[in-house]
Amino acid sequence: MMRRKNDNKRYFTRMGTRKKVHAFVRVKPTDDFAHEMIKYGDDNKSIDIHIKKDLQKGVVNNKQTDWSFKLDGVLHNASQDLVYETVAKDVVAQALDGYNGTIMCYGQTGAGKTYTMTGTTENYKHRGILPRALQQVFRMIEERPTHAITVRVSYLEIYNESLFDLLSTLPCVGPSVTPMTIVENPQGVFIKGLSVHLTSQEEDAFSLLFEGETNRIIASHTMNKNSSRSHCIFTIYVEAHSRTLSDEKYITSKINLVDLAGSERLKKSGSEGRVLKEATYINKSLSFLEQAIIALGDQKRDHIPFRQCKLTHALKDSLGGNCNMVLLTNIYGEASQLEETLSSLRFASRMKLVTTEPAINEKYDAERMVKNLEKELALLKQELAIHDSLANRTLVNYDPMDEIQIAEINSQVRRYLEGTLDEIDIINLRQIQEVFNQFRVVLSQQEQEVELTLRRKYTLIDKNDFAAISAVQKAGLMDVDGHLVGEPDGQGFGLGVTPFSAKPGKKAKSKKMFKEQLRPSTPPPKPVAFEDFKNERGSEINRIFKENKSILNERRKRASETTQRINAIKREMDVTKEALNFQKSLREKQGEYENKGLMIIDEEEFLLILKLKDLKKQYRTEYQDLRDLKAEIQYCQHLVDQCRHRLLMEFDIWYNESFFIPEDIQVSLKPGSSIRPGMVPISRIMSLHNYLKTMMGFQQAHRK
Ligand code: ADP
Ligand code: MG
Secondary structure (H helix, E strand, C coil), X not given: XXXXXXXXXXXXXXXXXXXXXXXXXXXXXXXCCCCCCEEECCCCCEEEEECCHHHHHXXXXXXXXXXXXXXCEEEECCCHHHHHHHHCHHHHHHHCCCCCEEEEEEECCCCCHHHHHCXXXXXXXXXXXXXXXXHXXXXXXXXXXXXXXXXXXXXXXXXXXXXXXXXXCCCCCXXXXXXXXXXXXXXXXXXXXXXXXXXXXXXXHHHHHHHHHHHHHHHHHHCCCCHHHCEEEEEEEEEEEEXXXXXXXXXXXXXXXXXXXXXXXXXXXXXXXXXXXXXXXXXXXXXXXXXXXXXXHCCCCCCCCCCCCHHHHHCHHHCCCCXXXXXXXXXCCCHHHHXXXXXXXXXXXXXXXXXXXXXXXXXXXXXXXXXXXXXXXXXXXXXXXXXXXXXXXXXXXXXXXXXHHHHHHHHHHHHHHHCCCXXXXXXXXXXXXXXXXXXXXXXHHHHHHHHHHHHHHCCCCCCCCHHHHHHHHHCCCEXXXXXXXXXXXXXXXCCCCCCCCCCHHXXXXXXXXXXXXXXXXXXXXXXXXXXXXXXXXXXXXXXXXXXXXXXXXHHHHHHHHHHHHHHHHHHHHHHHHHXXXXXXXXXXXXXXXXXXXXXXXXXXXXXXXXXXXHHHHHHXXXXXXXXXXXXXXXXXXXXXXXXHHHHHHHHHHHHHHHHCXXXXXXXXXXXXXXXXXXXXXXXXXXXXXXXXXXXXXXXXXXXX
C-alpha cells in the first residue's frame, strides 16, 4: 500500500514540481499506411483516428467513428537515433543526477517494442534504447571526473508470472536454489535472487546486454517460451559519490527499461493450451498494469494495486512516484490493425494523466560520515591545544570529569556560597556545566536542611491544606491572608494570646461564658476583627506603623548598598597596595635614587600612591555614612517596634470594648474617667461589674 498524500508532501518539499508522464507513439514503418484513418496533428502531438462507416460494422463494434488522442509526440518514420533523443536522453541524463527513470514500450506483438528497446544486434545504426542508454551513462561518467560513479545492471524476465534472471548464465552467478522473490524495504523494491552486475566500461555492459538477449532467444526455443509473451526489464543502477568533497552524501538512481509483452487481446477462437495460458497471464498483467496506472492518474486514490501481479510489483517504485517516466506506445500503421491501435492509444492517453514528482535519491554513507566527524574532532582538538598554549592554559583537559574532579567542584561551590571563596575560575565549558550542576545539588541539599530546621522549631502548615488553615484561623493564630499573627515571645500583646486567659484549654470555656452572659452575638475571629480595626479605629496608627516600616526598609537597603561599596573599595585598596608593593620591590631590586633626602619614584608608583590616597578618602566617607545609617536604622527599628506595640494594644482594647465588656459598664466608667474599660483586664472588669451590681442592689435595699 502506498500513502500517496504523504508521499506527495515529502516530494513537494524536496522538488516541488509535478511532472506528467511523457507519452510518445511510434508508428511502425509500412507501405500500407492508413492515411485516411490515421491523421497527425500539425504539431505532431496528437493522433486523430477516423473509422469509415463500412469498416465500423466489421472491425470496430462501436458507434463512435472519430477519436482524438493528445500525446507528447508522434514518431513516424523516425530513426532509432531520433527516437532515443526524443524519448530517453533526458531521462538517462537525469539519472546521473539522482533521479530514477522508467521507459516502457507498450503495444501489440510485432509493432516494434523490442526493436525500439533493444534494436537489431547486427546493425550498429539500428541499435535501440538499451545500448544507447549504456553508452550515454558511460560518456557522462567520463565527463564527470569529480565523481566516483559505479554502474550495475540486471536483466529480469517475467513469463507466466514467473521470474527469470536473463544474466544467470554468467560464470560469476552460481546456480540459484531458491526462486526469486520481490522484496520491499524502506529503500524501495528489489528482486531477491536477481544477479546484479558491476560494469566498469561500455564494452562490459554491452556484452551483458547481448548475454541477456541471447538467453532470451535461447529460452524461447529450449523452454518453448514465446518471447513476445514475456515482459523484460533491463535495469541500470547508478551510484555517485563525490571525489572532491569528502561529503557523506551520495546519490543513487536506477533506470528501468521495460519491454512489455504484446498487448493484443485474446482472440475469441483458436486459443488453447499454452497459448491460452500465456494470453491469460499477459492480459491479466497488462490489465493490472493499466489498473495501477489508472489509480496513479486518479489524485483521489490512496491505494495503488501494485501487488496484484509480478510486473506491477517489481515496478512499484518505478511507476509514478518520484520517477521520470516515459511511455512509448508502438503501433501499426495499417488499417487492419486499427482495433489494437485504438486500444493501445487509449492506454497511452490514460498514462498521460499520471503525474510524478521526480526527486533526487540522496543517501548517507555512515562510514564516511563517522570518518569525517573523527577528522573534524581531531582538528578541533588541535585548534584548542593551540588556543590554550597561546593563553598559557596548557594544563586544561577536555575529557569528561571523574568523581574526584566533580567533588572538587562541589567543594568550590560550597565555599563560594559560604563566602570563603571569592570566585570560581572558568576553565572550560564542561567545567562550567558541572559548576551549574553542583549549584543545583547544593541548593537542593540546603533547601532540605532549611525545611528540616524549620520543622524542628515550628509547625509548618501547607498553604493548600485548607482544613489545617481553618483550624489555625479558628484558634486565632492566623489572619485571613494566611499570615501568622502576633509574636511568639509572649510579650502579652500578641494577637494570638487572649488577654483574659493564656491557656487555650480555658479559652473556649471563657468565650462560651461571655457569649451567654454578655453578648448575644458571637464575636468575630481576631484576625478578621484586626483587619477591620486597621481600616477603622486603628487606621491612623496603622498608617504611621507602615510608614515607619518602609523608612526602616529603605535605610536597610541603603546600608547594604553602602556596605557593598565599602567592600569594593576595600578590595581595590588591597589590589593597589599589592601593586605598590610590587613597584617597591622592583625599585629596590633596580637600585634606589635619592635626591636631597627625597626618594625618587617613577610615575607609575606615584599614580598608585595617589590612587590609594583617594581610595582611603572614599572609604572613610562611606564608612562614616554607614555608621550614620546604622544609627538611623536602630532608631527606626525602635520606632517600628513601638508602633507595633501600640497597634496591638489599641486593638486589644478595642476588641474587648466592642465585643466583651457590657455596655452598662462602659457607660458607667466613662464620665470623667481617664480609664478606658478595654484597658482593664476582663477578669477585673467582670468583678467590678459584679461589685457595682451588688452595690446597686445594696443601695436599693437601703432606700426601701
Ligand atoms: P515487438 O517486440 O513489439 O513484438 P519487434 O520489435 O520484434 O516487435 O518487431 C517486429 C519486427 O519488425 C522486427 O523484425 C523488427 O525488426 C521490425 N521492426 C519493428 N519496428 C521497426 C522499425 N521502426 N523499423 C524497422 N523495422 C522495425
Ligand atoms: Mg518483442
